[in-house]
Amino acid sequence: MLIDKTKCVNCGQCIPYCPMACIQKKDGIVQIDLDECVECEACRNARVCPRDALYMQKLEGTRILRSQFSNPLITHPKTGVPGRGTEEMKTNDVTGRFKRGRAGVCIELGRPGTGTRLKDVQTVAMAVAPYAKYGFEPHNPVTALMVDATGKLREDVLQEKTLSAIVEIEVDQKDIGAVLDAISKVQKDVDTVFSVDFAGRLERDESFPAKIVAQKAGYKLSPNGKTNVGLGKPLAKEE
Ligand code: SF4
Ligand code: SF4
Incomplete structure:
Protein backbone atom coordinates (compact mmCIF):
# COMPACT_ATOMS: atom_id res chain seq x y z
CA MET A 1 0.00 0.00 0.00
CA LEU A 2 1.24 3.44 -0.82
CA ILE A 3 0.19 6.97 0.06
CA ASP A 4 -0.13 9.53 -2.69
CA LYS A 5 1.79 12.38 -1.12
CA THR A 6 0.22 14.89 -3.49
CA LYS A 7 -3.17 14.11 -1.91
CA CYS A 8 -2.38 13.16 1.70
CA VAL A 9 -3.00 15.86 4.33
CA ASN A 10 -1.40 13.81 7.14
CA CYS A 11 -4.64 13.75 9.12
CA GLY A 12 -3.84 10.28 10.51
CA GLN A 13 -7.37 8.94 10.14
CA CYS A 14 -6.09 5.81 8.41
CA ILE A 15 -3.65 4.92 11.22
CA PRO A 16 -6.01 2.98 13.55
CA TYR A 17 -7.24 0.77 10.71
CA CYS A 18 -3.92 -0.94 10.02
CA PRO A 19 -3.82 -4.37 11.73
CA MET A 20 -0.01 -4.31 11.54
CA ALA A 21 0.35 -0.84 13.05
CA CYS A 22 2.65 0.01 10.18
CA ILE A 23 1.05 3.34 9.30
CA GLN A 24 2.74 5.87 11.53
CA LYS A 25 3.10 9.61 11.87
CA LYS A 26 6.67 10.83 12.16
CA ASP A 27 7.49 14.52 12.36
CA GLY A 28 3.96 15.27 11.24
CA ILE A 29 4.19 13.09 8.13
CA VAL A 30 2.12 9.92 7.80
CA GLN A 31 4.12 7.02 6.33
CA ILE A 32 3.74 3.30 5.71
CA ASP A 33 6.54 0.94 6.73
CA LEU A 34 6.57 -1.20 3.60
CA ASP A 35 8.68 -3.93 5.20
CA GLU A 36 5.91 -4.49 7.75
CA CYS A 37 2.93 -3.85 5.44
CA VAL A 38 1.22 -7.13 4.54
CA GLU A 39 -0.83 -5.61 1.69
CA CYS A 40 -4.11 -6.53 3.35
CA GLU A 41 -5.85 -3.34 2.07
CA ALA A 42 -7.69 -2.87 5.38
CA CYS A 43 -6.65 0.78 5.50
CA ARG A 44 -8.05 1.59 2.08
CA ASN A 45 -11.12 -0.61 2.48
CA ALA A 46 -12.00 1.30 5.65
CA ARG A 47 -12.75 4.26 3.35
CA VAL A 48 -11.79 6.79 5.99
CA CYS A 49 -9.26 8.74 3.95
CA PRO A 50 -10.80 12.14 3.15
CA ARG A 51 -8.50 12.56 0.14
CA ASP A 52 -8.56 9.05 -1.33
CA ALA A 53 -4.78 9.09 -0.97
CA LEU A 54 -4.21 5.40 -0.26
CA TYR A 55 -3.60 3.24 -3.30
CA MET A 56 -2.30 -0.21 -4.14
CA GLN A 57 0.85 -0.39 -6.18
CA LYS A 58 1.36 -3.26 -8.63
CA LEU A 59 2.78 -6.01 -6.45
CA GLU A 60 5.93 -7.37 -8.04
CA GLY A 61 7.49 -10.82 -7.58
CA THR A 62 7.02 -12.57 -4.26
CA ARG A 63 5.42 -9.49 -2.68
CA ILE A 64 2.10 -10.62 -4.09
CA LEU A 65 2.15 -13.42 -1.50
CA THR A 79 -6.32 -23.14 -3.75
CA GLY A 80 -9.39 -21.16 -4.78
CA VAL A 81 -10.04 -20.30 -1.12
CA PRO A 82 -10.44 -16.70 0.11
CA GLY A 83 -8.86 -15.33 3.28
CA ARG A 84 -5.83 -17.28 4.33
CA GLY A 85 -6.14 -19.54 1.34
CA THR A 86 -7.01 -22.75 3.10
CA GLU A 87 -10.13 -24.38 4.49
CA GLU A 88 -8.38 -25.06 7.74
CA MET A 89 -9.90 -27.86 9.79
CA LYS A 90 -10.65 -25.65 12.79
CA THR A 91 -13.61 -23.89 11.28
CA ASN A 92 -14.39 -25.62 8.03
CA ASP A 93 -16.19 -28.78 7.07
CA VAL A 94 -14.06 -31.77 8.09
CA THR A 95 -16.61 -34.42 7.20
CA GLY A 96 -14.82 -37.11 5.28
CA ARG A 97 -11.46 -35.44 5.67
CA PHE A 98 -9.79 -37.72 8.21
CA LYS A 99 -9.84 -41.45 8.59
CA ARG A 100 -10.33 -42.91 12.02
CA GLY A 101 -7.00 -43.13 13.86
CA ARG A 102 -5.60 -40.07 12.13
CA ALA A 103 -5.63 -36.42 13.08
CA GLY A 104 -5.21 -33.19 11.23
CA VAL A 105 -2.85 -30.70 12.86
CA CYS A 106 -2.98 -26.95 12.16
CA ILE A 107 -0.28 -24.58 13.32
CA GLU A 108 -1.55 -21.03 12.84
CA LEU A 109 1.25 -18.48 12.83
CA GLY A 110 0.74 -14.75 13.11
CA ARG A 111 -2.02 -12.50 14.30
CA PRO A 112 -3.01 -8.87 13.74
CA GLY A 113 -0.32 -6.78 15.37
CA THR A 114 2.47 -9.26 14.73
CA GLY A 115 2.00 -11.08 11.43
CA THR A 116 4.58 -13.67 10.48
CA PHE A 136 1.12 -31.62 4.21
CA GLU A 137 -2.38 -30.50 3.24
CA PRO A 138 -2.19 -30.18 -0.55
CA HIS A 139 -4.82 -27.41 -0.83
CA ASN A 140 -2.90 -25.00 1.34
CA PRO A 141 -0.91 -21.97 0.15
CA VAL A 142 2.02 -22.75 2.47
CA THR A 143 2.31 -26.23 0.99
CA ALA A 144 2.33 -24.66 -2.46
CA LEU A 145 5.54 -22.82 -1.52
CA MET A 146 7.39 -25.94 -0.37
CA VAL A 147 10.28 -27.32 -2.37
CA ASP A 148 10.18 -30.80 -0.87
CA ALA A 149 8.57 -32.98 1.79
CA THR A 150 10.88 -31.65 4.52
CA GLY A 151 8.73 -28.52 4.78
CA LYS A 152 11.46 -26.30 3.30
CA GLU A 160 7.95 -12.04 2.94
CA LYS A 161 5.56 -11.06 5.70
CA THR A 162 1.91 -12.03 5.98
CA LEU A 163 -0.86 -11.38 8.48
CA SER A 164 -0.97 -15.09 9.19
CA ALA A 165 -0.24 -18.46 7.63
CA ILE A 166 -1.25 -21.99 8.49
CA VAL A 167 0.82 -25.16 8.34
CA GLU A 168 -1.43 -28.22 8.04
CA ILE A 169 -0.41 -31.85 8.29
CA GLU A 170 -2.12 -35.18 8.76
CA VAL A 171 -0.66 -37.58 11.32
CA ASP A 172 -1.45 -40.75 13.19
CA GLN A 173 -3.29 -39.86 16.39
CA LYS A 174 -0.70 -41.78 18.40
CA ASP A 175 1.95 -39.30 17.20
CA ILE A 176 0.18 -36.19 18.52
CA GLY A 177 2.41 -35.98 21.62
CA ALA A 178 5.56 -36.16 19.49
CA VAL A 179 4.23 -33.47 17.14
CA LEU A 180 3.49 -31.14 20.05
CA ASP A 181 6.97 -31.78 21.47
CA ALA A 182 8.55 -30.97 18.09
CA ILE A 183 6.64 -27.67 17.96
CA SER A 184 7.61 -26.83 21.55
CA LYS A 185 11.27 -27.33 20.73
CA VAL A 186 11.26 -24.68 17.99
CA GLN A 187 8.93 -22.13 19.56
CA LYS A 188 11.85 -20.03 20.86
CA ASP A 189 13.16 -19.76 17.28
CA VAL A 190 9.88 -18.37 15.98
CA ASP A 191 9.45 -14.59 16.10
CA THR A 192 5.66 -14.50 16.27
CA VAL A 193 2.73 -16.00 18.13
CA PHE A 194 1.05 -19.21 17.04
CA SER A 195 -1.63 -21.61 18.11
CA VAL A 196 -1.95 -25.33 17.49
CA ALA A 217 2.30 -35.88 27.29
CA GLY A 218 1.46 -33.04 29.69
CA TYR A 219 -0.37 -30.64 27.38
CA LYS A 220 -3.38 -28.68 28.54
CA LEU A 221 -6.07 -28.72 25.89
CA SER A 222 -9.01 -26.49 25.09
CA PRO A 223 -11.49 -28.70 23.29
CA ASN A 224 -14.19 -26.92 21.40
CA GLY A 225 -16.90 -27.74 18.94
CA LYS A 226 -16.28 -25.06 16.40
CA THR A 227 -15.66 -27.49 13.56
CA ASN A 228 -18.46 -27.78 11.04
CA VAL A 229 -19.95 -31.07 9.98
CA GLY A 230 -21.20 -31.30 6.44
CA LEU A 231 -24.61 -32.56 5.49
CA GLY A 232 -24.79 -35.31 2.94
CA LYS A 233 -21.02 -35.52 2.49
CA PRO A 234 -19.58 -39.06 2.63
CA LEU A 235 -17.31 -39.98 5.48
CA ALA A 236 -13.70 -40.92 4.78
CA LYS A 237 -13.60 -44.60 4.00
CA GLU A 238 -11.92 -46.73 6.61
CA GLU A 239 -9.12 -48.98 5.49
S1 SF4 B 1 -2.33 -2.62 3.43
FE1 SF4 B 1 -2.76 -3.49 5.46
S2 SF4 B 1 -0.78 -3.72 6.43
FE2 SF4 B 1 -0.48 -2.32 4.69
S3 SF4 B 1 -0.72 -0.27 5.52
FE3 SF4 B 1 -2.75 -0.89 4.81
S4 SF4 B 1 -3.76 -1.82 6.57
FE4 SF4 B 1 -1.55 -1.70 7.03
S1 SF4 C 1 -6.34 9.21 5.95
FE1 SF4 C 1 -5.57 9.78 3.94
S2 SF4 C 1 -5.03 11.92 4.11
FE2 SF4 C 1 -5.19 11.13 6.20
S3 SF4 C 1 -3.12 10.48 6.73
FE3 SF4 C 1 -4.14 8.67 5.89
S4 SF4 C 1 -3.62 8.72 3.70
FE4 SF4 C 1 -3.16 10.77 4.49
Whole structure:
Protein backbone atom coordinates (compact mmCIF):
# COMPACT_ATOMS: atom_id res chain seq x y z
CA MET A 1 0.00 0.00 0.00
CA LEU A 2 1.24 3.44 -0.82
CA ILE A 3 0.19 6.97 0.06
CA ASP A 4 -0.13 9.53 -2.69
CA LYS A 5 1.79 12.38 -1.12
CA THR A 6 0.22 14.89 -3.49
CA LYS A 7 -3.17 14.11 -1.91
CA CYS A 8 -2.38 13.16 1.70
CA VAL A 9 -3.00 15.86 4.33
CA ASN A 10 -1.40 13.81 7.14
CA CYS A 11 -4.64 13.75 9.12
CA GLY A 12 -3.84 10.28 10.51
CA GLN A 13 -7.37 8.94 10.14
CA CYS A 14 -6.09 5.81 8.41
CA ILE A 15 -3.65 4.92 11.22
CA PRO A 16 -6.01 2.98 13.55
CA TYR A 17 -7.24 0.77 10.71
CA CYS A 18 -3.92 -0.94 10.02
CA PRO A 19 -3.82 -4.37 11.73
CA MET A 20 -0.01 -4.31 11.54
CA ALA A 21 0.35 -0.84 13.05
CA CYS A 22 2.65 0.01 10.18
CA ILE A 23 1.05 3.34 9.30
CA GLN A 24 2.74 5.87 11.53
CA LYS A 25 3.10 9.61 11.87
CA LYS A 26 6.67 10.83 12.16
CA ASP A 27 7.49 14.52 12.36
CA GLY A 28 3.96 15.27 11.24
CA ILE A 29 4.19 13.09 8.13
CA VAL A 30 2.12 9.92 7.80
CA GLN A 31 4.12 7.02 6.33
CA ILE A 32 3.74 3.30 5.71
CA ASP A 33 6.54 0.94 6.73
CA LEU A 34 6.57 -1.20 3.60
CA ASP A 35 8.68 -3.93 5.20
CA GLU A 36 5.91 -4.49 7.75
CA CYS A 37 2.93 -3.85 5.44
CA VAL A 38 1.22 -7.13 4.54
CA GLU A 39 -0.83 -5.61 1.69
CA CYS A 40 -4.11 -6.53 3.35
CA GLU A 41 -5.85 -3.34 2.07
CA ALA A 42 -7.69 -2.87 5.38
CA CYS A 43 -6.65 0.78 5.50
CA ARG A 44 -8.05 1.59 2.08
CA ASN A 45 -11.12 -0.61 2.48
CA ALA A 46 -12.00 1.30 5.65
CA ARG A 47 -12.75 4.26 3.35
CA VAL A 48 -11.79 6.79 5.99
CA CYS A 49 -9.26 8.74 3.95
CA PRO A 50 -10.80 12.14 3.15
CA ARG A 51 -8.50 12.56 0.14
CA ASP A 52 -8.56 9.05 -1.33
CA ALA A 53 -4.78 9.09 -0.97
CA LEU A 54 -4.21 5.40 -0.26
CA TYR A 55 -3.60 3.24 -3.30
CA MET A 56 -2.30 -0.21 -4.14
CA GLN A 57 0.85 -0.39 -6.18
CA LYS A 58 1.36 -3.26 -8.63
CA LEU A 59 2.78 -6.01 -6.45
CA GLU A 60 5.93 -7.37 -8.04
CA GLY A 61 7.49 -10.82 -7.58
CA THR A 62 7.02 -12.57 -4.26
CA ARG A 63 5.42 -9.49 -2.68
CA ILE A 64 2.10 -10.62 -4.09
CA LEU A 65 2.15 -13.42 -1.50
CA ARG A 66 1.52 -10.79 1.17
CA SER A 67 -1.89 -9.94 -0.20
CA GLN A 68 -2.75 -13.56 -1.06
CA PHE A 69 -2.22 -14.57 2.58
CA SER A 70 -3.52 -11.40 4.22
CA ASN A 71 -6.36 -9.84 2.24
CA PRO A 72 -9.62 -11.63 3.15
CA LEU A 73 -11.25 -10.34 -0.03
CA ILE A 74 -8.75 -12.08 -2.32
CA THR A 75 -9.25 -15.65 -3.46
CA HIS A 76 -5.99 -17.55 -3.41
CA PRO A 77 -5.09 -18.42 -7.04
CA LYS A 78 -3.68 -21.87 -6.20
CA THR A 79 -6.32 -23.14 -3.75
CA GLY A 80 -9.39 -21.16 -4.78
CA VAL A 81 -10.04 -20.30 -1.12
CA PRO A 82 -10.44 -16.70 0.11
CA GLY A 83 -8.86 -15.33 3.28
CA ARG A 84 -5.83 -17.28 4.33
CA GLY A 85 -6.14 -19.54 1.34
CA THR A 86 -7.01 -22.75 3.10
CA GLU A 87 -10.13 -24.38 4.49
CA GLU A 88 -8.38 -25.06 7.74
CA MET A 89 -9.90 -27.86 9.79
CA LYS A 90 -10.65 -25.65 12.79
CA THR A 91 -13.61 -23.89 11.28
CA ASN A 92 -14.39 -25.62 8.03
CA ASP A 93 -16.19 -28.78 7.07
CA VAL A 94 -14.06 -31.77 8.09
CA THR A 95 -16.61 -34.42 7.20
CA GLY A 96 -14.82 -37.11 5.28
CA ARG A 97 -11.46 -35.44 5.67
CA PHE A 98 -9.79 -37.72 8.21
CA LYS A 99 -9.84 -41.45 8.59
CA ARG A 100 -10.33 -42.91 12.02
CA GLY A 101 -7.00 -43.13 13.86
CA ARG A 102 -5.60 -40.07 12.13
CA ALA A 103 -5.63 -36.42 13.08
CA GLY A 104 -5.21 -33.19 11.23
CA VAL A 105 -2.85 -30.70 12.86
CA CYS A 106 -2.98 -26.95 12.16
CA ILE A 107 -0.28 -24.58 13.32
CA GLU A 108 -1.55 -21.03 12.84
CA LEU A 109 1.25 -18.48 12.83
CA GLY A 110 0.74 -14.75 13.11
CA ARG A 111 -2.02 -12.50 14.30
CA PRO A 112 -3.01 -8.87 13.74
CA GLY A 113 -0.32 -6.78 15.37
CA THR A 114 2.47 -9.26 14.73
CA GLY A 115 2.00 -11.08 11.43
CA THR A 116 4.58 -13.67 10.48
CA ARG A 117 7.59 -13.93 8.23
CA LEU A 118 7.49 -17.00 6.01
CA LYS A 119 10.89 -18.04 7.39
CA ASP A 120 9.14 -18.65 10.73
CA VAL A 121 6.49 -20.66 8.93
CA GLN A 122 9.28 -22.75 7.43
CA THR A 123 10.81 -23.34 10.87
CA VAL A 124 7.57 -24.85 12.15
CA ALA A 125 6.87 -26.79 8.96
CA MET A 126 10.30 -28.42 9.05
CA ALA A 127 9.88 -29.30 12.73
CA VAL A 128 6.65 -31.21 12.15
CA ALA A 129 7.49 -32.70 8.74
CA PRO A 130 8.96 -35.95 10.16
CA TYR A 131 5.56 -36.71 11.70
CA ALA A 132 3.47 -35.78 8.68
CA LYS A 133 2.97 -39.40 7.74
CA TYR A 134 0.16 -38.49 5.37
CA GLY A 135 1.79 -35.33 4.17
CA PHE A 136 1.12 -31.62 4.21
CA GLU A 137 -2.38 -30.50 3.24
CA PRO A 138 -2.19 -30.18 -0.55
CA HIS A 139 -4.82 -27.41 -0.83
CA ASN A 140 -2.90 -25.00 1.34
CA PRO A 141 -0.91 -21.97 0.15
CA VAL A 142 2.02 -22.75 2.47
CA THR A 143 2.31 -26.23 0.99
CA ALA A 144 2.33 -24.66 -2.46
CA LEU A 145 5.54 -22.82 -1.52
CA MET A 146 7.39 -25.94 -0.37
CA VAL A 147 10.28 -27.32 -2.37
CA ASP A 148 10.18 -30.80 -0.87
CA ALA A 149 8.57 -32.98 1.79
CA THR A 150 10.88 -31.65 4.52
CA GLY A 151 8.73 -28.52 4.78
CA LYS A 152 11.46 -26.30 3.30
CA LEU A 153 10.05 -23.27 1.51
CA ARG A 154 11.36 -21.49 -1.56
CA GLU A 155 14.38 -19.41 -0.61
CA ASP A 156 13.02 -16.30 -2.34
CA VAL A 157 9.86 -16.13 -0.21
CA LEU A 158 11.35 -16.46 3.28
CA GLN A 159 11.49 -12.74 4.10
CA GLU A 160 7.95 -12.04 2.94
CA LYS A 161 5.56 -11.06 5.70
CA THR A 162 1.91 -12.03 5.98
CA LEU A 163 -0.86 -11.38 8.48
CA SER A 164 -0.97 -15.09 9.19
CA ALA A 165 -0.24 -18.46 7.63
CA ILE A 166 -1.25 -21.99 8.49
CA VAL A 167 0.82 -25.16 8.34
CA GLU A 168 -1.43 -28.22 8.04
CA ILE A 169 -0.41 -31.85 8.29
CA GLU A 170 -2.12 -35.18 8.76
CA VAL A 171 -0.66 -37.58 11.32
CA ASP A 172 -1.45 -40.75 13.19
CA GLN A 173 -3.29 -39.86 16.39
CA LYS A 174 -0.70 -41.78 18.40
CA ASP A 175 1.95 -39.30 17.20
CA ILE A 176 0.18 -36.19 18.52
CA GLY A 177 2.41 -35.98 21.62
CA ALA A 178 5.56 -36.16 19.49
CA VAL A 179 4.23 -33.47 17.14
CA LEU A 180 3.49 -31.14 20.05
CA ASP A 181 6.97 -31.78 21.47
CA ALA A 182 8.55 -30.97 18.09
CA ILE A 183 6.64 -27.67 17.96
CA SER A 184 7.61 -26.83 21.55
CA LYS A 185 11.27 -27.33 20.73
CA VAL A 186 11.26 -24.68 17.99
CA GLN A 187 8.93 -22.13 19.56
CA LYS A 188 11.85 -20.03 20.86
CA ASP A 189 13.16 -19.76 17.28
CA VAL A 190 9.88 -18.37 15.98
CA ASP A 191 9.45 -14.59 16.10
CA THR A 192 5.66 -14.50 16.27
CA VAL A 193 2.73 -16.00 18.13
CA PHE A 194 1.05 -19.21 17.04
CA SER A 195 -1.63 -21.61 18.11
CA VAL A 196 -1.95 -25.33 17.49
CA ASP A 197 -5.14 -27.21 16.90
CA PHE A 198 -5.91 -30.73 15.92
CA ALA A 199 -9.05 -32.46 14.74
CA GLY A 200 -10.10 -35.98 13.90
CA ARG A 201 -12.87 -38.53 14.04
CA LEU A 202 -14.00 -40.00 17.30
CA GLU A 203 -13.66 -43.70 17.91
CA ARG A 204 -16.84 -45.77 17.98
CA ASP A 205 -16.91 -45.44 21.78
CA GLU A 206 -16.70 -41.65 21.25
CA SER A 207 -13.19 -41.40 22.69
CA PHE A 208 -10.57 -39.29 20.91
CA PRO A 209 -7.16 -40.97 21.27
CA ALA A 210 -5.23 -37.88 20.16
CA LYS A 211 -6.64 -35.95 23.11
CA ILE A 212 -5.60 -38.68 25.54
CA VAL A 213 -2.09 -38.86 24.03
CA ALA A 214 -1.66 -35.08 24.31
CA GLN A 215 -2.88 -35.01 27.88
CA LYS A 216 -0.56 -37.85 28.84
CA ALA A 217 2.30 -35.88 27.29
CA GLY A 218 1.46 -33.04 29.69
CA TYR A 219 -0.37 -30.64 27.38
CA LYS A 220 -3.38 -28.68 28.54
CA LEU A 221 -6.07 -28.72 25.89
CA SER A 222 -9.01 -26.49 25.09
CA PRO A 223 -11.49 -28.70 23.29
CA ASN A 224 -14.19 -26.92 21.40
CA GLY A 225 -16.90 -27.74 18.94
CA LYS A 226 -16.28 -25.06 16.40
CA THR A 227 -15.66 -27.49 13.56
CA ASN A 228 -18.46 -27.78 11.04
CA VAL A 229 -19.95 -31.07 9.98
CA GLY A 230 -21.20 -31.30 6.44
CA LEU A 231 -24.61 -32.56 5.49
CA GLY A 232 -24.79 -35.31 2.94
CA LYS A 233 -21.02 -35.52 2.49
CA PRO A 234 -19.58 -39.06 2.63
CA LEU A 235 -17.31 -39.98 5.48
CA ALA A 236 -13.70 -40.92 4.78
CA LYS A 237 -13.60 -44.60 4.00
CA GLU A 238 -11.92 -46.73 6.61
CA GLU A 239 -9.12 -48.98 5.49
S1 SF4 B 1 -2.33 -2.62 3.43
FE1 SF4 B 1 -2.76 -3.49 5.46
S2 SF4 B 1 -0.78 -3.72 6.43
FE2 SF4 B 1 -0.48 -2.32 4.69
S3 SF4 B 1 -0.72 -0.27 5.52
FE3 SF4 B 1 -2.75 -0.89 4.81
S4 SF4 B 1 -3.76 -1.82 6.57
FE4 SF4 B 1 -1.55 -1.70 7.03
S1 SF4 C 1 -6.34 9.21 5.95
FE1 SF4 C 1 -5.57 9.78 3.94
S2 SF4 C 1 -5.03 11.92 4.11
FE2 SF4 C 1 -5.19 11.13 6.20
S3 SF4 C 1 -3.12 10.48 6.73
FE3 SF4 C 1 -4.14 8.67 5.89
S4 SF4 C 1 -3.62 8.72 3.70
FE4 SF4 C 1 -3.16 10.77 4.49
